[in-house]
Structure formats: structure tokens, C-alpha cells
Amino acid sequence: MQAKGATLPLPSLMPELPEVEHLRRTIEPRLLGRTVTRIEVRRADVCKVWRASAHGEDAAPSASRGLSSARQGLQRLQPDPATLHAALLLGHTFTGTQRRGKELALVAAAAGCARVLCVHLGMTGQLRWHATPPTFAPKAHVHVLWELDGGERVPAAGSKIPGGFMTFADPRRFGGLACLDSAGDLAHRWRAMGLDALTTPPDDLAAALVAELGRANRAVKAALLDQRVVAGVGNIYADEALFAAHILPRKLARRLSPDRVRLLATHLRAILIRAVEAGGSTLRDYVNAEGDRGQAQTLHQVYGRGGLPCLACGLSLQTAQIAQRTTVWCRACQRDRRDWT
């Protein structure tokens, strides 16, 4: 997976939606029914604790900016250690997981009260399961450790259900943990996010993209990366989907025909599904809950291939910064052509 040619960009570091979904599927069975018995916080600043604020609970945040504005109605706390440990689910038993875009929510309950731990992996984050106590290598950047006991599930005859350990590590710290009080707060947090690019039914995803891109006065690549437009599309899959749909990344989003946008939605969804099936795509840092690497990097048609021949036509692939992201495309295959609608 080494990029040897001098012109080759580095492979991606970051986990995207398929990696997060793969992680969710692999870690959920480890967590369900298990209870957090101990927490070790090695870097508290990766944790943000949110509480529903007293006032203005339901002013629809649609008018505000960014995903953080969806957190209007939520208020950041500066917790003492005991509060932080409770917020990180100490004493809680895991009941489920959810995902929206690149965000993974771990749901747990204690004394009938549910709490939610939202995990965002950023570029270099890892959430991992360990059957035995993990060691902390100096450069591992493990920020939080959870110890879990086996819970009350019925074991195979005569055997005891083992406990385990979960760690959150993130060298670059673009990721983080958000602690929420309830499922309602999670819904609130996710309200400003667009529809999930993977699990939304095809027709709904296409309709949402037609509406959102139709009013976006910026490059389609920039719009795709905006989590309010559609949740879960990062740099890799934005480039891949635009290539598949024959759309130039600099094309003004609102100038795309609805048919072309529907084509884009179809390809985007198919590419994400394929990547999930392949076990997540990335690469150097991404590992699933078991510590295995994903296998999907071979699926990339353009990402990380700037200057190399287009796999469809052989022309050298273009590279430029668009929306502050390295963008790769084929100027022949993605040129506007009416016969592609």
C-alpha cells in the first residue's frame, strides 16, 4: 500500500462512513449487555459533556450554522471527574449502537436512565476492543479506557462470560467523544445533519440531494463535504462518487441537472455499500474493533491517484485543492457531456 511514485499522494488516513459502519458492526456485539466497571481518562480534553439547557429547548435549529448550532438547546459542561466518569458511562450497561454519517453513538443505561456516548474518529481515531488489558505504547495516544464486565447474558454451559476493555485513541485529536444525557439529546444533536448517505432509501437520498445541491451556490465537491447536505461523505468518497457520475468537482452544484444529481446519489450510495462490504476502506490508521485493517483501498478509482493514468481512459488524473481538500479527477471522463444527462 506504499505510494512509491514521487507524484503519488499519500494514502488517506481518515476513517470515513464505511469504516465507522464497519466499526459499529464489529464492536456492537462486544458491548451489548456488558457493563462499564472502570474508566481511565488519560486526556480529558477529548471529552465534551453536554446537558440539555433549561431554556429555548425547541427553537428549530434549521436556521443556524454548522452542526454545532444543532446543539443549540445543549450546553457544554466543564465536569468534575465524577461527573465525567458517569457521562462516559461508568456503571452503565450497553444497550445498542447507532450511526449517522461518520458519528457513532453508543447507548447505555443505568437505573433506567439512558445515556449516549458519541464517538467521532476524526482522521486518526480508533475505538478498539481488547479481550485482555491493553498496554499503552508511548505513541498510541490512548485517551480513554473502559473496563467492562461480562454482564448477565446466559453463558454457554459452565463457562463464564468474559469481560473486556475498550479504548479510544486518536493521535491527531481531530476526533473526540461527546457525552449526552438521553436519546432525545442525540436526536437533537443529529438534527442538523443531512440524511445518512448509506442507510437512506435510494429515492429519498436522491430527492434530498436534488433539493440541497439545487440551492448550493458553490462547487459540488464543497457541498458534498458539508455534513448538513448529506451525512457521511468525506474526501475519498466525494471524489469517487463524482468520478463515477461523470461530474467535475468544481461544477457549481445548483447548475447540475436533477438527473445528473440522481445519478450522483445512485453512485454515491453504491460506492459506500461496496466499501462497507469490503470492510471499510482506509488505510494506514484505520482498524476495526478487532484491530484488523480494512481491505477496500483497491476500490478507489481516483482518490490518491493524482498524476497517475485514469483507470477508464488513461489520461493523467488532475489534482487541485477544492474546499481546502486535495481533489483528484479526470478532466476527460468528468467533462460535461449532454449524453450523460
Next chain:
DNA sequence: CTGGTCTCCTGATCGC
């Protein structure tokens, strides 16, 4: 309101 730009942070890599 919108969209564009800066910033955070560390490790891998490359040129000298």
C-alpha cells in the same frame, strides 16, 4: 443568511 478561509494536531515522508 451564505460561502470561503483559517486553525487545530501529529506522524510519515522527502530533500538536503
Next chain:
DNA sequence: TGCGATCAGGAGACCA
């Protein structure tokens, strides 16, 4: 062999 420069990028903060 070592060291500094460069690059990667999700998303919040900030600005025009």
C-alpha cells in the same frame, strides 16, 4: 544519520 519542511484533513471558529 539527522533535521527541517511539507502534507494529510473533519469540522468548529471566524470573517466578508
